[in-house]
Amino acid sequence: QSVLTQPPSVSAAPGQKVTISCSGSSSNIGNNYVSWYQQLPGTAPKLLIYDNNKRPSGIPDRFSGSKSGTSATLGITGLQTGDEADYYCGTWDSSLSGEVFGGGTKLTVL
Amino acid sequence: QVQFVQSGAEVKKPGASVMVSCRASGYTFTTYPLHWVRQAPGQRLEWMGWIDAGNGNTKYSQKFQGRVTITRDTSASTAYMELSSLRSEDTAVYYCARLGEGGAWGQGTLVTVSS
Secondary structure, eight states: OOSBBOOSEEEEOTTOOEEEEEEOOTTTGGGSOEEEEEEOTTSOOEEEEBTTTBOOTTOOTTEEEEEETTEEEEEEOSOOGGGOEEEEEEEEETTTTEEEEBOOEEEEEO | OOEEEEOOOEEEOTTOOEEEEEEEESSOGGGSEEEEEEEOTTOOEEEEEEEETTTOOEEEOTTTTTTEEEEEEGGGTEEEEEEOSOOGGGOEEEEEEEOSTTOEEOOOEEEEEOO
């Protein structure tokens, strides 16, 4: 069982927008920065968002992040078939003194 | 850019140990902590521990305490993760990663534990 809770799957049509939620607690999301990762099939995770809402260079502005209280959200606009992947949230947990990840959300672009 | 190159796939018998290496490039190795994360087939990401590459201090997940050892060689900009007393449930892809700003992940090393 993951410390951070994500929906197992989301889907939307090409060109549409989708959001993926990540719910935690005061010991993790509530007091620490959240990152989001994209994992394409058979590849390593790739950093999409760090510090709740910042994008590394090279990540298109179709990807956005936000945080409110003990929850975080990843938004993806202008969906493309190439966005089909698993998406994970991650953050530090002060109680566990370790990094924690969500269970992952599989995005299907119909 | 920040890059990590990991050692190749391993097949081990139950009870054995495995060591995975992770060579860093594109940044000053000693200025960022390096984490190890594993992913069993079809499962979520699972944090194992990290090392302060500057002073060598480590912190391990309680789940792996006593079985995992993370070390580094600053002259080679390389970190190592050794997992002992392997069991079938340890079959997974093991990643090294720099998390947060400037983050990047290694390509992963598949460790298969089978008799």
